[in-house]
Amino acid sequence: MTEAQDEAGVFRALADPTRRQILEDLRGGELAAGEIASRFAISAPSISRHLGVLKGAGLITERRNGNRILYTLAEDRLATAIGRFLSAVCPEQIVLRQTTWRPGAQSGES
Numbered sequence: 001m002t003e004a005q006d007e008a009g010v011f012r013a014l015a016d017p018t019r020r021q022i023l024e025d026l027r028g029g030e031l032a033a034g035e036i037a038s039r040f041a042i043s044a045p046s047i048s049r050h051l052g053v054l055k056g057a058g059l060i061t062e063r064r065n066g067n068r069i070l071y072t073l074a075e076d077r078l079a080t081a082i083g084r085f086l087s088a089v090c091p092e093q094i095v096l097r098q099t100t101w102r103p104g105a106q107s108g109e110s
Contacts, residue, residue: 006058007081007084007085009056009057009058010057010058010059010077010078010081010082011081011085012053012057013053013054013056013057013059014059016050016053018040018042018046018047018050019050019053019054021039021040022036022047022050022051022054022060023054023059023060023073023078025039026060026071026072026073027073029072030070030071030072031070031071032068032069032070032071033047033048033051033068033069033070033071034068036051036071051071055071058074058077059073059074059077059078060072060073060074061074
């Protein structure tokens with residue numbers, strides 16, 4: 001699989017609002033599959049399919065703890081894929097954003 005194909009999988013995974021919400025929910029830390037499913041008004045098998053797509057794209061990882069499956073956000077993978085795309089499309093904005101977010105940048109300090 002080429003890098004472009006690999007990143008295309010990331011963007012396909014991000015295209016669905018349910019999957020984006022799952023990623024946001026995982027921002028707070030590891031969650032069990034049942035905890036994730038309880039946050040949505042869709043069936044557990046549907047959530048399982050969404051989790052499979054996210055895992056296949058490398059955006060989440062899973063580990064077993066007894067009979068539970070725990071999911072974690074793969075922050076580096078998400079940041080790398082989106083960052084590479086943004087740096088290719090609008091590199092000036094990336095520099096601007098990093099400057100704005102730098103500690104002290106808001107108050108004019110260096």
